[in-house]
Amino acid sequence: MHRLVALLLVGLLRLVTGVRARWVGSVPSIRPRIYFANHSSHLDSLVIWAALPPDVRRRTRPVAARDYWGESPFRRYLARRVFNAIFIDRNGGSSSRETLNQILDAIGEDYSLIFFPEGTRGNGEEIAPFKSGLYRLALARPDLELIPVYLENLSRVLPKGKVIPIPLLGSATFGRPLRLGEHEAKEEFLWRARRDVLNLNEAPHADA
Amino acid sequence: MQTLDPHFQAMLLGILGLLMVSSLVGFGLALVVRSDGAKETVANLNARIRAWWVMCGVLAAALVGGALTSVLLFSVISFLALREFITLTPTRYSDHSTLFWAFFIFTPIQYYLVATQWYGLFAIFIPVYVFLFVPLRMALTGDVQAFLARSAKVQWGMMLCVYCISHAPALLMLEIDGYAGQNVKLLFFLILVVQLSDVLQYVFGKTLGRRKIAPEVSPNKTWEGFIGGVAAATLIGAALWWITPFNPWQAGLIALAICLAGFAGGLCMSAIKRDRGVKDFGTLIQGHGGVMDRVDSVCFAAPIFFHITRYFFT
Structure with missing residues (x-):
């Protein structure tokens, strides 16, 4: 049942956003990874999730803001059952350390994660500086690509x-997998991570 | 579904034969060519031919299905074309609501008018009402930056992708003496002549092309390709007079008008693509680019053909 809804949802997303995956520095793989992306729309995590091949998709969990995805029973159903999201509280409540532990618990040994290091949605025109969450995830799980x-x-499809x-x-x-250097400073790592996302904007289109 | 017109049946068989011959030629060429450059050209050609099979199949199914399925098919084409057009032209955050109207309200209304054959409103709905509504909706958002350019983008998108393309299925509403129930052949005539003109211009251009018409806009368009392709497609159009309500010389002149309009459409759409720095509008159709790359010539040819036919023959 959830599988069927998932299939419908992927079809609908492809129809609405026409989203295509372009793999320029890596290939799809079911090994656990952290996908980190620029963030400007509530559709972002869904779109990455839908762009992944089905077997990868089943082992990938996006983070979802509880105040949006937990708001109505339908969204809650989609987030929990269909795309298996990890709910996080964006404002107040738990500290960010707790949130990270929650995420780490949720992905365990088998799952990949979809993560937005800006922390909040931007206006789509520029990418905000990355918050330290990505660095701490990389530190805690050096085995993940x-x-x-x-x-x-x-x-533009669904703006803030x-x-x-x-x-x-x-x-x-x-893009190409990023690695945390052995003694790399937090700021440097986050700067590189953000640059890698920005550079993909200019990556040559396969069909050009 | 009505019983198939024998002329229409003959045309469908003709297309089937044409596709089979093309596929055989493409297959043969792939075996013969040696150099890498030529291999690439032939691979592209074969991708195009495969896409032609799919496009002809979809079109034939819609036309055979009757007026309603034809209108539905073209509404989907408009929707996809508009999507490619707006994706390519940068819009601002405040344009979101205007675009919502364009995609989900105005496009369906235009095709509803085609389906219900309400000619009076069909002809003015987008040029008058949508044209005026778009800047109003944008002004209401309070965002005045590049106001004229932003409203023009949406107006252009609606005119080209929705209004112009909707004239193709609108051919089914024309009432021509002694031709009742046969209008689907007019639609067929339009698509066939436009697309043959494109293909023949490509073939003549590839083989004989020397002098470029507008190298800054479209490096592939040459005078040799243009003249050869348009002349050949015009002759084919004239030779197909028996499926139309026209006599042979009328069919030839009208085919010429279709070819010239189609060429103009291709050229203008190339200018838009050049301006945006892309080669194709999209990637939906293997070897052809996007939907808009395939229907650019139909955009200009459909309203011209519709109005010539309506003025002189109804």
């Missing part, structure tokens, strides 16, 4: 503050 993902046009998406063509570009 960190894959930068650049999402294009999603901020709008309810109904309009059907434009978006794309998700997956």
Whole structure:
């Protein structure tokens, strides 16, 4: 049943956002990874999730803001049952350390994670500096590959503050894995991570 | 579903034969060519031919299905084309609600008017009401930056992708003496002549092309390709007079008008793509680019053909 809804949802997302996955520096794999991306729309995590091949998708959990995805029974159902999201509280309540532990528990040994290191949705025109969450995840789980993902046009499909998406063509570009250097400083690592996402914007299109 | 017109049946068989011959030629070429450059050209050609099979199949199924399925098919084409067009032209955050109207309200209304054959409103709905509504909706958002350019983008998108393309299925509403119930052949005539003109211009251009028409806009368009392709497609159009309500010389002149309009459409759409720095509007159709890359010539040809036919023959 959930599988069927998942299939429908992926179909619908592909129809609405026309999203295509472009793998320019890595190939799809079921090994656990952290996908980190620029964030400008509520659709972002769903779109990355839908752009992954089915077997990878089943082992990948996006983080979802509880105040949006937990709001109505339908969204809650989708988040929990269909795309198996990890709920996090964005404002107040638990400390960020607790949130990270929650995420680490949720992915365990088998799951990949979809993560937005900016912490909040931007306006789609620029990418905000990354918060330290990605660094701490990398520190805690050096075994996971960190894959930068650049999402294009999603901020136009469903921008901040709008309810109904309009059907434009978006794309998700997956780049080369990033590694945390042995004694790399937090700021440097976060700067590199952000640069890797930005660079994917300019990555040559396969069809050009 | 009505019983199939024998002329229409003959045309479908003709297309089937044409596709089979093309596939055989493509298959043969792939065996013969040696150099890498030529291999790439042939691979592209074969991708295009495979896509033609799919496009002809979809179109034939819609036309055979009757007026309603034809209108539905073209509404989907409009939707996909508009999506590619708007994706390519940058819009601002405040354009979101205007675009919502364009995609989900105006496009369905335009095709509803085609389906219900309400000619009076069909002809003015987008040029008058949508044209005026778009800047109003944008002004209401309070965002005045690049106001004229932003409203023009949406107006252009609606005109080209929805209004112009909707004239193709609108051919089914024309009432021509002695031609009742046969209009689907007009639609077929339009698509066939436009697409043959494109293909023949490509073939003549590849083989004989020397002098470029507008190298800054479209490096592949040459005078040799243009003249050869348009002349050949015009002759084919004239030779197909028996499926139309026209006599042979009328069919030839109308085919010429279709070819010239189609060429103009291709050129203008190339200018838009150049301006945006891309080669194709999308990637939906293997070897062809996006939907908009395939229907660019139909955009200009459909309203011209519709109005010539409506003025002189109804």
